[in-house]
Amino acid sequence: MSVATPEKFLEDDLQSSHLRSQGCLYQYTETKKLQDGSTALYPRVIGERDPNNLKHWRWGYNWEEKVHGIWKGRSIGSIPCSAVPLILQMQRSGSTRDDIIAFIKKAKAKKLSSGKPIIPANAPIAVVLLAGGGSVEAGMVQAGILPVVAVEHDPTKPQLSQAIAQNHHRNFSEYGCKVIQQTVQEVALSGFVGFPTNLDYLHASPVCANFSVAHTAKAGIALETTDGGCAFPKAGGGLKLGNAFSFRDATANGNPNGIRFA
Numbered sequence: 001m002s003v004a005t006p007e008k009f010l011e012d013d014l015q016s017s018h019l020r021s022q023g024c025l026y027q028y029t030e031t032k033k034l035q036d037g038s039t040a041l042y043p044r045v046i047g048e049r050d051p052n053n054l055k056h057w058r059w060g061y062n063w064e065e066k067v068h069g070i071w072k073g074r075s076i077g078s079i080p081c082s083a084v085p086l087i088l089q090m091q092r093s094g095s096t097r098d099d100i101i102a103f104i105k106k107a108k109a110k111k112l113s114s115g116k117p118i119i120p121a122n123a124p125i126a127v128v129l130l131a132g133g134g135s136v137e138a139g140m141v142q143a144g145i146l147p148v149v150a151v152e153h154d155p156t157k158p159q160l161s162q163a164i165a166q167n168h169h170r171n172f173s174e175y176g177c178k179v180i181q182q183t184v185q186e187v188a189l190s191g192f193v194g195f196p197t198n199l200d201y202l203h204a205s206p207v208c209a210n211f212s213v214a215h216t217a218k219a220g221i222a223l224e225t226t227d228g229g230c231a232f233p234k235a236g237g238g239l240k241l242g243n244a245f246s247f248r249d250a251t252a253n254g255n256p257n258g259i260r261f262a
Contacts, residue, residue: 023063023097025087027051028077030058054081061087061104063097076104083107117141119175124200127151129184134168136203137177147177149195151187 029049030042042058049056060077079087083104090100123146128136131150140147150168154161165179180187180194184204187193
């Protein structure tokens with residue numbers, strides 16, 4: 001639930017038709033009811049709300065036009081704050097109301113089009129092992145690749161790993177991506193049950209510090225092993241690994257599975 005609370009509107013007693021129809025850029029806050037029953041003002045701000053900070057406000061454009069001899073109020077809300085300086089400049093330079101409205105609609109359309117990517121139905125599909133929070137998947141969907149399965153589980157930090165998996169679910173479940181909270185070794189032992197039989201990409205990014213020559217991992221014991229690395233190709237026809245020397249050594253001698261290293 002949300003209620004817009006404008007801070008400034010056109011004055012009702014304006015006499016000039018030109019001034020009444022020109023329009024006014026205004027700032028407002030939005031009151032939303034939270035799940036716990038409390039309310040909050042948006043945009044959320046830490047500390048005092050700054051009247052001169054564009055990002056501290058919602059923005060709208062208000063004007064009046066004459067319809068059959070009667071003045072009617074019109075308004076456009078949720079204007080991207082990045083467009084506000086240009087709108088102010090257009091007002092100062094004497095741009096017409098129609099030009100300003102056209103610019104606002106274009107700015108709003110551009111903001112909407114910059115949302116989450118839309119994946120086509122015939123997009124290539126991918127499986128991500130050792131997924132983490134989904135940074136690889138974010139790049140995949142931008143490139144038009146559909147992640148369908150993500151494996152994320154760290155037994156040394158189960159609560160943190162579960163939170164990461166939940167975050168992954170919130171970001172990519174709308175694309176149909178299923179998060180499996182097991183180790184790579186566990187899904188390998190199960191025969192990769194639930195994995196697609198024909199996939200286009202298989203990506204695995206082991207924690208580099210656990211396998212580097214420098215042995216830079218300090219927190220906990222690395223549970224990713226070369227056994228798990230050798231099991232990866234069973235899930236598909238290609239594998240991309242990060243900079244993990246142990247996995248490279250384990251699969252360097254005549255590996256027939258088409259493993260590719262970054």
